[in-house]
Amino acid sequence: MTDESSFDTVCLVGIGHICASLAVALRRNGLARRLVALEIDPEARRVALEMGLVDEATDDPARAVPGAGLVVVGVPVGAMEQVGAVIGPHLTAGTIVTDTGSVKQAVVRDLGPHIPDGVHFIPGHPIAGTEHSGPSSAVDGLFVGRWQILTPVPGTDEAALERLSEMWRRIGSDVEIMDPQHHDKVLAITSHLPHLIAYTIVGTASDLEGHLQHEVIKFSASGFRDFTRIAASDPVMWRDVFLSNREAVLEVIQRFTEDLTALQRAIRWGEGETLQQKFTETRAIRRAIIDARQA
Amino acid sequence: MTDESSFDTVCLVGIGHICASLAVALRRNGLARRLVALEIDPEARRVALEMGLVDEATDDPARAVPGAGLVVVGVPVGAMEQVGAVIGPHLTAGTIVTDTGSVKQAVVRDLGPHIPDGVHFIPGHPIAGTEHSGPSSAVDGLFVGRWQILTPVPGTDEAALERLSEMWRRIGSDVEIMDPQHHDKVLAITSHLPHLIAYTIVGTASDLEGHLQHEVIKFSASGFRDFTRIAASDPVMWRDVFLSNREAVLEVIQRFTEDLTALQRAIRWGEGETLQQKFTETRAIRRAIIDARQA
Ligand SMILES: NC(=O)c1ccc[n+]([C@@H]2O[C@H](COP(=O)([O-])OP(=O)(O)OC[C@H]3O[C@@H](n4cnc5c(N)ncnc54)[C@H](OP(=O)(O)O)[C@@H]3O)[C@@H](O)[C@H]2O)c1
Numbered sequence: 001m002t003d004e005s006s007f008d009t010v011c012l013v014g015i016g017h018i019c020a021s022l023a024v025a026l027r028r029n030g031l032a033r034r035l036v037a038l039e040i041d042p043e044a045r046r047v048a049l050e051m052g053l054v055d056e057a058t059d060d061p062a063r064a065v066p067g068a069g070l071v072v073v074g075v076p077v078g079a080m081e082q083v084g085a086v087i088g089p090h091l092t093a094g095t096i097v098t099d100t101g102s103v104k105q106a107v108v109r110d111l112g113p114h115i116p117d118g119v120h121f122i123p124g125h126p127i128a129g130t131e132h133s134g135p136s137s138a139v140d141g142l143f144v145g146r147w148q149i150l151t152p153v154p155g156t157d158e159a160a161l162e163r164l165s166e167m168w169r170r171i172g173s174d175v176e177i178m179d180p181q182h183h184d185k186v187l188a189i190t191s192h193l194p195h196l197i198a199y200t201i202v203g204t205a206s207d208l209e210g211h212l213q214h215e216v217i218k219f220s221a222s223g224f225r226d227f228t229r230i231a232a233s234d235p236v237m238w239r240d241v242f243l244s245n246r247e248a249v250l251e252v253i254q255r256f257t258e259d260l261t262a263l264q265r266a267i268r269w270g271e272g273e274t275l276q277q278k279f280t281e282t283r284a285i286r287r288a289i290i291d292a293r294q295a
Numbered sequence: 296m297t298d299e300s301s302f303d304t305v306c307l308v309g310i311g312h313i314c315a316s317l318a319v320a321l322r323r324n325g326l327a328r329r330l331v332a333l334e335i336d337p338e339a340r341r342v343a344l345e346m347g348l349v350d351e352a353t354d355d356p357a358r359a360v361p362g363a364g365l366v367v368v369g370v371p372v373g374a375m376e377q378v379g380a381v382i383g384p385h386l387t388a389g390t391i392v393t394d395t396g397s398v399k400q401a402v403v404r405d406l407g408p409h410i411p412d413g414v415h416f417i418p419g420h421p422i423a424g425t426e427h428s429g430p431s432s433a434v435d436g437l438f439v440g441r442w443q444i445l446t447p448v449p450g451t452d453e454a455a456l457e458r459l460s461e462m463w464r465r466i467g468s469d470v471e472i473m474d475p476q477h478h479d480k481v482l483a484i485t486s487h488l489p490h491l492i493a494y495t496i497v498g499t500a501s502d503l504e505g506h507l508q509h510e511v512i513k514f515s516a517s518g519f520r521d522f523t524r525i526a527a528s529d530p531v532m533w534r535d536v537f538l539s540n541r542e543a544v545l546e547v548i549q550r551f552t553e554d555l556t557a558l559q560r561a562i563r564w565g566e567g568e569t570l571q572q573k574f575t576e577t578r579a580i581r582r583a584i585i586d587a588r589q590a
């Protein structure tokens with residue numbers, strides 16, 4: 001194909017929730033002639049083929065990587081280094097390599113060094129997803145109307161960046177270019193902290209005495225339920241996010257804890273006005289999100 | 296009407312989100328011949344009448360209360376005492392008085408003493424609602440498939456309790472009888488803590504420097520957004536919940552903080568196994584909620 005934003009062959013490394021959804025999006029928009037999954041898990045390969053997500057699924061990088069014009073790495077952030085070592089030797093000049101990892105500095109650090117000269121390495125992060133994992137959880141339209149953040153390293157080829165950006169726009173995403181460090185700081189607040197808090201609160205409930213836990217489940221519709229959905233997200237993916245964005249996450253936990261302590265004191269001392277004022281301020285943020293059409 | 300679960304006249308005290316939704320439910324199921332709102336806000340009265348939610352709206356308890364077979368008090372928990380003083384003198388023997396407050400011990404304490412002998416006082420709490428408030432936010436079907444918790448005080452008339460229970464069942468709710476103290480303990484975990492945490496995390500974000508805050512809004516789809524919906528709930532309602540369920544709320548904050556500190560330490564010291572194990576445990580709760588069909 002000669003089209004600016006489409007590829008002849010795209011290789012998806014790790015055909016899980018994100019890459020499987022991407023496979024659907026690439027097909028639906030005619031952005032790849034051929035899709036190949038590089039996947040170590042035979043069951044995931046079987047499912048991906050059976051669902052018709054990809055044309056070929058293999059665990060052999062020598063088969064999957066060389067002919068691809070675009071390689072998308074969709075594995076947990078902690079596995080990026082290992083995947084780099086596996087695919088690096090098979091990458092050929094002119095290929096674009098991107099990823100979908102939820103942390104970006106660690107990917108630049110761990111995957112970057114394995115990318116040979118002449119190969120265009122453009123880290124990325126789609127702000128889209130669900131709490132499910134594996135190829136069977138592919139969602140048609142997952143990326144439509146969502147942000148795709150790209151965090152190119154200095155010296156990135158402009159044409160390659162534009163080609164990848166155009167591909168995401170054709171899928172229906174809005175593309176935002178950002179510095180990896182800045183990405184990790186923003187996402188620590190918008191995504192990593194909320195997930196940690198949800199895991200914590202659901203964990204607190206799961207430590208309760210049996211009959212109380214039973215009732216927490218029964219009456220979960222009163223707020224708790226929303227947290228359990230978030231806290232059902234993949235444990236390995238999130239372990240890796242917290243370990244690889246440690247500094248930014250620890251800083252926002254610190255801020256959060258200070259703010260919680262202030263509210264706790266206000267409750268203890270019956271300071272109704274403080275509570276009401278704080279609770280009023282947060283409404284403004286919700287309104288802004290609705291105005292930004294992200295709600 | 297002679298039907299076991301329907302009433303001739305129902306008086307709704309405070310025609311806000313919950314009572315307005317109840318008005319819709321009562322009409323839809325033919326459970327009241329006549330609906331009267333006792334409401335201090337002229338604008339809310341106007342809206343309630345204009346929407347046809349009630350037949351009459353007044354701020355005069357002498358008009359609204361005496362003829363009603365059922366009085367439902369749907370005001371913030373901190374206003375129960377005041378409302379009790381206003382309606383108490385107009386209540387007549389045989390009337391059932393219930394409420395919708397999110398805390399139950401405080402309602403027994405504050406509203407209870409104003410209920411004359413011979414009037415059946417049965418505190419209640421529908422486990423249903425949204426982040427919106429006021430009569431214009433009425434939701435048709437809000438209570439269908441949701442729990443209605445009733446916390447009768449000792450000596451409650453069995454027939455009155457059954458009549459009120461049957462009314463809620465006809466609306467489509469499942470009725471659960473519970474001790475007020477137990478209610479407050481369970482809801483502190485399932486509802487009050489999640490709301491406090493959501494308020495905190497959104498508050499943390501709203502304290503950020505301007506441009507960072509802008510980006511938090513922009514990329515909110517990554518987890519944060521769910522919290523902002525919860526944190527958009529009515530500030531007065533929630534101020535009252537925290538102040539009136541102080542003890543139980545402070546206890547669960549304490550547990551939560553300990554659990555968060557443990558995860559924070561695991562992140563700081565790179566303890567991946569601890570994180571992965573904790574994150575795996577929380578999935579079981581989500582599954583249980585799905586099995587309980589509360590998700
Ligand atoms: N889920 C979301 O909402 C979301 C959103 C945005 C970005 N992301 C990011 O996207 C990436 C993929 O997430 P996902 O939700 O698609 O996860 P997923 O459904 O669990 O898929 C991950 C894939 O990576 C493979 N994998 C795991 N460890 C590997 C290793 N050491 N070597 C090679 N392959 C390995 C898995 O194979 P096995 O089946 O053998 O484990 C699986 O195919 C992660 O970096 C995540 O942070 C996720």
Ligand SMILES: NC(=O)c1ccc[n+]([C@@H]2O[C@H](COP(=O)([O-])OP(=O)(O)OC[C@H]3O[C@@H](n4cnc5c(N)ncnc54)[C@H](OP(=O)(O)O)[C@@H]3O)[C@@H](O)[C@H]2O)c1
Nearest residue numbers: 309310311312313336369370371374396397424425428429
């Ligand atoms: N929202 C939920 O999701 C939910 C769920 C379950 C239970 N509840 C409980 O149900 C009750 C009502 O909540 P809601 O969401 O319906 O609130 P809402 O929409 O804000 O309505 C509250 C109503 O109470 C009136 N009111 C407030 N202060 C009053 C006072 N001092 N004297 C007399 N009337 C007063 C308000 O009138 P004004 O317009 O003059 O303020 C308004 O009509 C609360 O106790 C809440 O805890 C709420």
